[in-house]
Every structure is written in structure tokens, then in C-alpha cells.
Amino acid sequence: DAGITQSPRHKVTETGTPVTLRCHQTENHRYMYWYRQDPGHGLRLIHYSYGVKDTDKGEVSDGYSVSRSKTEDFLLTLESATSSQTSVYFCAISDARRQFFGPGTRLTVL
Amino acid sequence: EDQVTQSPEALRLQEGESSSLNCSYTVSGLRGLFWYRQDPGKGPEFLFTLYSAGEEKEKERLKATLTKKESFLHITAPKPEDSATYLCAVQEDNAGNMLTFGGGTRLMVKP
Numbered sequence: 001d002a003g004i005t006q007s008p009r010h011k012v013t014e015t016g017t018p019v020t021l022r023c024h025q026t027e028n029h030r031y032m033y034w035y036r037q038d039p040g041h042g043l044r045l046i047h048y049s050y051g052v053k054d055t056d057k058g059e060v061s062d063g064y065s066v067s068r069s070k071t072e073d074f075l076l077t078l079e080s081a082t083s084s085q086t087s088v089y090f091c092a093i094s095d096a097r098r099q100f101f102g103p104g105t106r107l108t109v110l
Numbered sequence: 111e112d113q114v115t116q117s118p119e120a121l122r123l124q125e126g127e128s129s130s131l132n133c134s135y136t137v138s139g140l141r142g143l144f145w146y147r148q149d150p151g152k153g154p155e156f157l158f159t160l161y162s163a164g165e166e167k168e169k170e171r172l173k174a175t176l177t178k179k180e181s182f183l184h185i186t187a188p189k190p191e192d193s194a195t196y197l198c199a200v201q202e203d204n205a206g207n208m209l210t211f212g213g214g215t216r217l218m219v220k221p
Contacts, residue, residue: 004153031207043154043197043211050206058208090153094207098144101153 003027004102006091012108019078021105023091025071031094032074033058034066036087037104043090049074081109113137114200116212123219126187131196131215134180139203143181145174146197148214154197188219 003026013019023032033048035058045058047066055066063085067075078085086109091102117132135143142161146154158167160176167174171192173184183196195216199209 033208040213042213043199043209045208048208092153096207097142098156098159099207099209100156101146103153104151 004091004093004100006089006102006105008105009103010106012110013081014110015082016080019081019107019109021076021089021091021107023074023076023102025074025093027093027095027100028071029093029095030071031096031099032068033092033094033099034064034074034076035090035092035101036060036085037090038087046076046089081107083109085109113210114198114212116196116198116215118215119213120216121218123185123188123217125189125219125221128184128186128188130185131183131217132180133183133198133212135198135200135212136179137200137202137210140200141203141205142201143176144199144201144209145181145183146199148195148197157196185217188217190219190221193217193219 005024007022034046035043037043044060046064047058049055049068065077089105092099114135142159144159145157147157148154158174163178165176171186175182195214197214199211201209
């Protein structure tokens with residue numbers, strides 16, 4: 001494994017509640033990414049970061065925000081969770097040539 | 111408009127029965143094409159990167175090839191432990207380090 005952990009690994013929450021997912025790396029890579037994976041849609045990029053406090057939107061960023069205050073941590077926040085955000089969320093890190101993925105967080109919004 | 115299309119969606123093979131998975135792409139400029147393996151409940155695991163048409167990469171029973179419009183992942187004499195979902199992704203010239211993924215091929219190898 002590429003030194004990536006995600007927490008929590010599983011979470012069940014209710015519509016309208018805020019949720020924060022954490023990605024932690026020990027590789028000191030500059031680039032970090034958040035994806036969601038859904039049946040029929042594959043992996044889709046939500047947000048990414050190219051350095052501390054440097055982030056940008058991906059393909060499906062509506063309803064999500066991110067923060068990166070340290071090189072090793074990249075947080076994904078759902079300000080007010082909706083049922084359409086039920087998914088498996090993957091964090092990835094990159095050495096600018098390849099992306100390495102974390103183990104994923106399964107989020108269920110009831 | 112899909113940029114990356116994988117076929118078939120699912121493939122069942124007998125152990126030892128060789129086959130190929132396809133990844134076709136439509137991008138203006140290809141910077142790299144990536145293959146990943148994903149086991150159930152886990153994150154994608156990097157397999158190969160291909161950069162130019164004609165390039166080939168091999169790892170155990172897997173060989174990836176690249177043309178100007180598609181990539182193939184050839185599986186020779188597969189074993190049950192090769193069962194997984196195989197994902198391909200493209201990186202475009204003007205998209206930084208971002209990847210666009212295909213929907214994946216779910217491979218099942220029966221003993």
C-alpha cells in the first residue's frame with residue numbers, strides 16, 4: 001500500500017447533516033484527490049489539491065468542499081448530506097506520474 | 111460524450127482461457143493511459159502506464175498494449191486470483207494530472 005489511510009471507513013448519516021471524510025498520507029506527495037465511485041458511473045473526480053491550501057474542482061464538485069492545511073491531510077466535507085451522495089469515496093495521491101488510491105470510505109445517507 | 115469506454119462490462123473465463131479487455135478513448139492529446147486492478151471492497155491498485163502508440167508493458171500474466179485509439183489488456187492463461195475489476199484511465203495533455211476513468215471490466219475466472 002502507498003501509505004494512504006482514510007477515515008472513517010464506513011459511515012451512515014442522515015440527510016441534512018454535515019459529514020467530513022479524512023485522507024491521510026505518509027508519502028509527502030504534492031497532489032491529492034477525492035473521487036466517488038458509483039455503479040454505472042465509474043470513478044469520478046470531486047476535488048483535487050496541488051499543494052497546501054491549493055485546491056480545485058473536479059467533474060462532480062457540487063455539494064462538496066475540501067481543505068488542505070497540511071501536506072499529509074486532505075479533508076472532504078459534505079455541508080448538508082443528501083441521499084444522492086451515498087457512494088464509496090476514494091482518496092488518491094500522486095507523484096505526478098501515477099495515482100495511488102486509499103482503501104475507500106463507504107458513506108450511506110439515509 | 112464518453113471519453114473512455116471499456117468492453118466488455120463483464121467477462122467470464124475458465125482457468126487457462128486467455129482473452130483481452132478493451133479500453134477505447136477519445137481525447138485530443140494523450141499524455142498517458144493507465145490500467146488499474148480493483149478487488150471488491152478495496153481501492154484501485156496501479157498496474158501499468160502507457161505513453162505512446164506501440165508501447166507494451168507486461169506483469170506476470172498481464173500485458174497491456176496501446177494504439178492511437180485504444181488499449182488492450184491481454185490476460186494469458188488466467189488463474190482464479192486474477193478475478194477482479196480492471197479499470198483504465200486516460201490523462202490528457204491539457205488536464206494536468208487528472209485522470210478520466212472508464213466504467214471497468216469485471217473479470218471472473220473459474221477454476
